[in-house]
Amino acid sequence: MTDLDPVIHAQARLRVTAFLAALAPGETLTFPRLQKELGMTAGNLSTHLRKLEDAGYVHQTKTIDGRTPATHVSLTDAGRTAFETYTRTLRQLLQGDA
Template structure:
């Protein structure tokens, strides 16, 4: 039986990845918008994003809009693939078939 990806499996990180997976592969979302959608504190979201970034699942790009810093977030190709594998494994486990 294949194991669930422990990086994604943590509830908060699963919510982050699932939300980012709804974006087109070329789209990004700002940190405040993601924070609002997930109703998470900035510190909590940052901690989970760091783990996802360290795993290569999330890409963060920092820029400025005028004088204000802006952070954009997106799933990487490996992150999207890992989420697809995660959901396939979870589906198989729920059906009792394992993989």
């Protein structure tokens, strides 16, 4: 049995990853939209996104929309695979297959 991924396992990062995994591959969300949907502070979300980005699970793209900076967030292929592995492992644990 594989251990649960500690990067994803933290409650806030699990929420971020699960929310982004519900999007189509390659689809992005703006930082403010993700923040609103998850009900997190900007600082807290930034910290968790950085940890997920360091693991290669999330990609952040910074752009300029007119004169306004915008950050777009997406789950990478590695992040999607890690989340699928995490959820499969969790199901096995809950079913007693571990």
